[in-house]
Amino acid sequence: MATCIAMVAGEASGDQLGSRLIAAIRRHLPDARFVGIGGPGMQREGMESWFPAERLAVNGIGDALRRVPELLGIRRQLLARIKAEQPAIFIGIDAPDFNLGVERRVKAMRIPTVHYVSPSVWAWRGGRVKRIRKSADHILCLFPFEPELYERAGVAATFVGHPLADEFALEPDRVGVRERLCLPRDAKIVAVMPGSRNGEVSRLAADFVGAAVRIHEARPDVRFLVPLVTRDTRTMFEQAMHDASLGPDFPMTLMFGHSHDAMIASDVVMLASGTATLEAAFLKRPMVIAYKMAGWTFSIVKRMMYLPYVGLPNILCREFVVPEHLQEDCEPTKLANGVLKWLDDADSVVALQKRFMDLHLSLRQDNASRAAEAILSLIGRGRR
The missing domain is CATH 3.40.50.2000 (Glycogen Phosphorylase B;)
Incomplete structure (x- = not known):
């Protein structure tokens, strides 16, 4: 039976990360199914997106408040489908205001959860680490100093490098x-x-x-x-x-x-x-x-x-x-x-x-490959 992986990315940057991650995972699991919410890049890689990713986008606090009923409705339907699918893992890509809440509920279903891209807890609102600990089993970090911050709080974390560092030539022309x-x-x-x-x-x-x-x-x-x-x-x-x-x-x-x-x-x-x-x-x-x-x-x-x-x-x-x-x-x-x-x-x-x-x-760490390796190491562990 094909491995099912659930993912949610709600912004263009998250869609780029997600599309590269799907491609990297497929090199190890060519028959894997990817479901959830993703943009055009992730869909081109074969993801089945249950909702348009742009519906998660909000512009400022006022827009977020107006959209609360709609976003809660999307979350409710998303969680119901995840529960029915019982994926091997759930990956929330950035968008912490939406994804951390989803991850906490998915974690309660005894499905491993990963949050890809650490919020800037090292810069401000460090109290979010407690919320993250309740939501994610593992954090994939873009910066090398971040894992230590999470590990001190009892959250497993892996530095996977920054995708832009892979994209840019070391010596521009x-x-x-x-x-x-x-x-x-x-x-x-x-x-x-x-x-x-x-x-x-x-x-x-x-x-x-x-x-x-x-x-x-x-x-x-x-x-x-x-x-x-x-x-x-x-x-x-x-x-x-x-x-x-x-x-x-x-x-x-x-x-x-x-x-x-x-x-x-x-x-x-x-x-x-x-x-x-x-x-x-x-x-x-x-x-x-x-x-x-x-x-x-x-x-x-x-x-x-x-x-x-x-x-x-x-x-x-x-x-x-x-x-x-x-x-x-x-x-x-x-x-x-x-x-x-x-x-x-x-x-x-x-x-x-x-x-x-x-x-x-x-x-410059080959970001997508390192992220895929971390995720693959979690698939199959489930809850003990």
């Missing part, structure tokens, strides 16, 4: 990318990345444009590349450029997408805090990190934070290897000074690139 983008080989280029969400861009665009103006005043030879994801974010950024009275001769090029190309081509990246900072580190780019959020939200989050930094490169290196400017500290002059320092200090750039290479190698 900057010359080739510049040629493809028709950029001079010797130009000084700053990538300007104010985020992918409307809220991020609305809060950061004016400061990023102001910083670009100050950088241009100090270094007229610098060019700027601005990759933007949607029409809305492009419109917001264009408005910030208009408000700053930037003329047509200002050396700033707006792009649709191609954020990786923009970072590879750049000498320095000025960007919003988030996953893009880790991508910039894998691309060995010096950076200046910025972020703003609603004042009341920041005051709450700040009280709950355990670390003095928010950028992933700093968290992983355990020190401020790149500057961060948050809230009122995020203003054009400070951002510009941070970028100019990288442009003028070649020795510091070389030292940073060495740190980022070491970081890249430490996280």
Whole structure:
């Protein structure tokens, strides 16, 4: 009888992780059945998705509250089908607000449970470890320092590496990318990345444009590349450029997408805090990190934070290897000074690139294969 594996992934990033995981498991269990909730990538790998994955997506607290009845209904039906199927294991991929509740109930059915991608308990809301312990038999961690945190709390955990570390080349082809983008080989280029969400861009665009103006005043030879994801974010950024009275001769090029190309081509990246900072580190780019959020939200989050930094490169290196400017500290002059320092200090750039290479190698672990091995070791154990 084919092994049945239940999985739930509710976001695009989770779907990518899930599709690679299914492919890796199939190399060992070619006849395995995969059921649950997954996106198009997981379905292409043969998963039977009982509900559209996009129904799990929520945008902010208000949307989450409005969607509670629908999400509870999906969870109830999902659990009923899992109980009927009696899979060999359940894997919740990220989406902790939904998946941990499902895992706790599945665990009560005496089905082994795995949570793939540790919530950021090391950064804030460490009390979630107790909830995770009640929900998951095993945690698959993307960062090497995470398993120890869980093991101290009595939760089994395995470091499986970060999928992005596998995707990115150890030495990006900057010359080739510049040629493809028709950029001079010797130009000084700053990538300007104010985020992918409307809220991020609305809060950061004016400061990023102001910083670009100050950088241009100090270094007229610098060019700027601005990759933007949607029409809305492009419109917001264009408005910030208009408000700053930037003329047509200002050396700033707006792009649709191609954020990786923009970072590879750049000498320095000025960007919003988030996953893009880790991508910039894998691309060995010096950076200046910025972020703003609603004042009341920041005051709450700040009280709950355990670390003095928010950028992933700093968290992983355990020190401020790149500057961060948050809230009122995020203003054009400070951002510009941070970028100019990288442009003028070649020795510091070389030292940073060495740190980022070491970081890249430490996280490059063939993530999907290691995750599959950990899961396969749990299948068949069941409950004793």
